[in-house]
Amino acid sequence: MWISYCRIWAFLYKAHLFSLLFANVLSSYVALCKALSLGSPSVPLMKRVSNSLAHSSIAASNLRIRVSGGDFKRDRCSTPLQIISESSAKPVLNPLYNLLPATQNPNKIVDLICLALTQRNSGLSDLRDEIKSLIPHLGDREISRVLLRFQSDASRALSFFNWVKSDLGKRPNARNYCLLLHILAWSKRFPSAMRLLCELIESFAEIPRKDDVFRVLVSATDDCNWDPIIFDMLVKGHLKMGLVQDGFLAFRKVIDAGFLVSAVTCNHLLNGLLKLNCTDKCWEVYQVMGRSGIHPNTHTFNILTNVFCNDSDIQKVNDFLEKMEEEGFEPDLVTYNTLVSSYCRRGRLEDAFYLYRIMYRRGVVPDLVTYTSIIKGLCREKRMKEAHEMFHRMVHRGIAHDVISYNTLIYAYCKEGMMEESKSLLNEMIGNGIVPDRFTCKVVVEGYVREGRLVAAVNLMVELRRFGISIPSEVYDYLIVSLCRDGRPFAAKNLLERIDEEGYEGKPEVYNKLMDSLCQYNAITEALLLKGKITDWNMVLDFTTYRALICCLCRAGRNPEAESLMMEMLDSKLKPDAYICGALIDGYCKELNFDKAESLLGYFAREFGIFDTGSYNSVVKAISEGGDAADKLICLQERMQRLGFVPNSLTCKYMIQGLSRLTA
The missing domain is CATH 1.25.40 (Serine Threonine Protein Phosphatase 5, Tetratricopeptide repeat)
Structure with missing residues (x-):
């Protein structure tokens, strides 16, 4: 009797195991068909198989055998069939995939890529064709798995990442980017990390998202090796992309999270905020540096000096300098130049000269920037004699002039109508081997025009050309238009003919103005010749020029030509x-x-x-x-x-x- 009970129990147990195995095989078959895009099995077949499985499952799994007085008692238990959800976030690791060749097995895609990266020196260019059917299975999770396997080999990790972007045309998600950023920073591949970081920052700037780069970077630290320097690079990356305000926000987040930012990065941030005139935020960054233990350097204090100089409170600047000296930082040449320039801009020349004298006492020798700032300040106050004396004092101190220092004084002389002095300086400038630039030519010509000495301005430009000095086109444009306005169209025409031989390409407005001026003096023949020339150059006449030509032709009794020119004007949509x-x-x-x-x-x-x-x-x-x-x-x-x-x-x-x- 006991033996019979045991045989029955063994039979039912085997039936139970068989039903479970068959259920798993069936679900695996369905999943395999869908994964390989073969479609689902036929509905009648599935229905028949499901019904048979249900009966065998009840018979095998819902029975518990108890041997008690020769009677069989049944207790129902809940053992439902496991259903694999299609919407599950994790991929199904189907055992039947292992029956497929490795290059067609979705479970093996990470292994195949890692093997190719390890064994192939030529990269992954050939792998795409080998695993073509598996490419759709390469998702963000698989990309992360490959990157994590190559934490110690940043070159291969970067090679794989570029292959995914370039060859496969896939766009890795932010987490993929951050994992690779950590790998590169851990491996000290900072230039590559910065390029990738800027790319990620740009993508976040183009498409607003719930998370930011900082949050994703922090969350990625749970899965891989990382170096805190990446958070310093995050602030610097925003600044490199010109996103100063975003860089400031990233700086606050990094500091609040307990990470440190280098003094160099803080200096870049201060400089960017200074250019945006965000003085309050500059001061806030400096205070955060003090609380976080980030030690400022001389460059930091120079930037902050500039920040305070932009403010109108000079006393605040002096207090800051005292604090700077208390912390052991001696003002250097950049600090003094910043202060001198600020004092000169505000007309506080006495304070500027006081600092100029202090510099010598403290062993800081004034340079070209110092002298140029003082000269500019004196010129603003119309103290031309003192400015010229300071200009010559530079030479006695062994400091050579440059084009900016000459332009500063020449501009001041021209503004005051002292054209002989400005011309003398211009000749001295050329004699010292310093070539006048666009600004030099422009201010001198404008000075002569303001004084009504147009002929002298033209002669000066001709003289400069003899010295081999290139005259900017805008200076010639200004001269020609000025001659026309002064009622000298023929002088303007002669100048134009001379400079045309040098390859001058004037603006259409200049030629139109010259034709208009010629017509005012009834020089219709010269005006029409000029019109024909610029028409050959595909330049367009404006309305004012057409009107001047038509009216001039009518005054000359050439009415049919005037009417014909009006028809040409209509063809030009005027x-x-x-x-x-x-x-x-x-x-x-x-x-x-x-x-x-x-x-x-x-x-x-x-x-x-x-x-x-x-x-x-x-x-x-x-x-x-x-x-x-x-x-x-x-x-x-x-x-x-x-x-x-x-x-x-x-x-x-x-x-x-x-x-x-x-x-x-």
Whole structure:
């Protein structure tokens, strides 16, 4: 009897195991079909198999055998069939995948990539074709797994990361980036880490996200080796990308999290905030440095000196300098130059000279920047004699002048109208081998123009060209336009012809201004020649130039050419105005071509809505001055009224004059 019980128990136990195994095989089969894109098994087949499994499962698993007085008792227990969710975050490690070749097994994709990275010196360029069917299974989690396996080999980790981005065209997520950043920083590959960090910061700047780079970097420290320097690089990366405000926020987060930032990075941050004129935040950074134990250096104090100098409170600057000396930092040349420049900008020249003398006492020799700042300050106060004395004192101190120091004094002389002194300095400058720059030429020419000495300005430019000094195009533009405004279009034309031989390429506005000026002096031939030249250069005439040319042609009695030029103007999408209308009609009236004048009057009214009463009166006056004008005047008035012209008192006057001549 006992043996029979044991046999029955063994049979039921084997049935239970078989049912569980079959259920796992079935679920694995379904998962494999979906993973390999084969679709799901047929519904009838699944239904039949499920029903049979349900019966065998109840028979095998819901029975517990108890041997008690020869009776079998059943106790139901809850052992449901395990269902694999398709939406699970973790991939299904299906045992049936292992029946596939390694290059088709999704479970092996990480192993295959790691093996290729380890064994192939040429990289992963050939691997893509070998595991083509597995590429869709390479997700963010698999990328992280590969990176973590190569924590000690930053070169291969970076090679794999670039392969994923470039060859596969996948975009790693922020965590993938941060894992690689930690690996690179741990391996002291700081340039590569900075490039990658800037790329990540840029992606966050383009697409706003819930998390920021700092949070993802911190969370990634749980999975890999890391170096705290990466958080210092995070602040520096924002500054390198020009995101100063974001860099300041990153600095606060890094400090609040207990990490340190180097004094060099703090200096970069202070400098960026200073350029944005965020003086309050500069002071906040300095206070945080003190609380966090970040020791400032001389460069830090120089930046902060500049910060305080931008403030109007000079006493605050002096207090800061005293504190700087108490902490053991002696002001250096940069500190003194910052202060001297600030005092000179604010007109506090006595304080600037006091610092200038203190510098010598403390063994800090003033340099070119110091002297240039003082000279500029003296020039602002119009103390030209003292400025020139300081200028020469530089040479006695063994400091050579540069183009900036010369420009400072030349500009001041030109501003005061002292053109002889400025020219003398310019000649001295050239004699010392210092080439005048764009600013030098510009201020000297503008100085001569303000004094009304245009010819002297032109001669100076010609003289500079003999010395081989290049004159900027904008200086020539200014000279030509100034000559035109001064009523010297022919001098401007001669200058233009001379510099054209040197390869001068002027702006269209300059040529238009010159043509307009030539037309004002009825030099229509020269103006048309210039027009033909710039048309060959594909330059476009503006409205003012067309109007000047048309009016000048009409004054010269060349009305058909003027009308033709107006048609060219219309082709350039420019519309005529009443001034052009009046010029053409006056021209034809002078030729006594009343029909053409009336035709143009109607054309301008119909096509452009120009009802110029002055032009209408010109036609009426011209007709009334001729003989036998009564019928013509009456008919003209009727036709013009139908077009919409309204006669005024002057029209009536001309009509009466014309009719009175007929009566007389």
